[in-house]
Amino acid sequence: MTNLVNFVQNVSSRSLNELKKRTAIDDIFPQKEDSKYIARRKKLVELLKKKGITSQLVLDALGKVPRQFFMPTSLSELAYEDKAFPIGTGQTISQPFTVAKETEILDIQKNDKVLEIGTGSGYQSAVLLECGCKLFSLERQEALYNKTKEILEKNGYQATCLLKDGFEGLLSEAPFDKIMVTAGASEIPNKLLRQLKIGGIMALPFGEGEQKRLYRIRRLSETDFEKMDCGPCAFVPMLKGINRE
Numbered sequence: 001m002t003n004l005v006n007f008v009q010n011v012s013s014r015s016l017n018e019l020k021k022r023t024a025i026d027d028i029f030p031q032k033e034d035s036k037y038i039a040r041r042k043k044l045v046e047l048l049k050k051k052g053i054t055s056q057l058v059l060d061a062l063g064k065v066p067r068q069f070f071m072p073t074s075l076s077e078l079a080y081e082d083k084a085f086p087i088g089t090g091q092t093i094s095q096p097f098t099v100a101k102e103t104e105i106l107d108i109q110k111n112d113k114v115l116e117i118g119t120g121s122g123y124q125s126a127v128l129l130e131c132g133c134k135l136f137s138l139e140r141q142e143a144l145y146n147k148t149k150e151i152l153e154k155n156g157y158q159a160t161c162l163l164k165d166g167f168e169g170l171l172s173e174a175p176f177d178k179i180m181v182t183a184g185a186s187e188i189p190n191k192l193l194r195q196l197k198i199g200g201i202m203a204l205p206f207g208e209g210e211q212k213r214l215y216r217i218r219r220l221s222e223t224d225f226e227k228m229d230c231g232p233c234a235f236v237p238m239l240k241g242i243n244r245e
């Protein structure tokens, strides 16, 4: 702060205004945006296109979200690798391709009411919000919930984050246009299926063993669901109950 004050005293009034503007932004954003990150983000979007993501809405959303904001500072340099990374409490920030694929499956329309299971780092939440939906996000790990809620708020991402077991869903806000599960389920979360609108879509990583596959499930009627296999995927497990450690 002293350095900043000294510096401020030595600059012209025009650059002083510039500096004030920058400082105000830095106060809100805990981690910095930088031209090198912007360039890497563009390359990442190109890579996602090559890997088969076609939705322009999804590509634009990933092109806007600064992934480094949602990762430990020690890993910022790796933020635009198409890989998952640890974020503490044994959890990971999902791989950008996976985030893009799951978002594409949901075919988000403006103002869709979306339920996300597994807030995690908040990166997927930010991508969903950039697509223009209204988002409710549940996380079972208390420490992660507290931290991520703050990161999202500080960066201007308005999601309703709740500490809650995703297997229960969020009955008070149901039905949802879309539901995205971002942890690998080894049993079908039936309560979630019932909280989907008729015509609504759920993205669900599911499989009985270690290997999961990503499914797109569309609710056709009160009782009928259509299931489409969208290929193999890797996720941390979907676990029951709240973890307050």
Ligand code: SAH
Pocket: 091, 092, 093, 094, 099, 117, 118, 119, 120, 121, 122, 123, 124, 125, 138, 139, 140, 141, 144, 164, 165, 166, 167, 182, 183, 236, 237, 238, 239, 240, 241
């Ligand atoms: N969307 C996240 C992915 C995080 S990994 C991101 O972009 O970073 C999956 C997250 O799901 C973890 O944070 C894990 O704690 C959470 N999770 C696992 N089972 C859950 C459950 N039953 N309810 C809510 N969250 C759950």
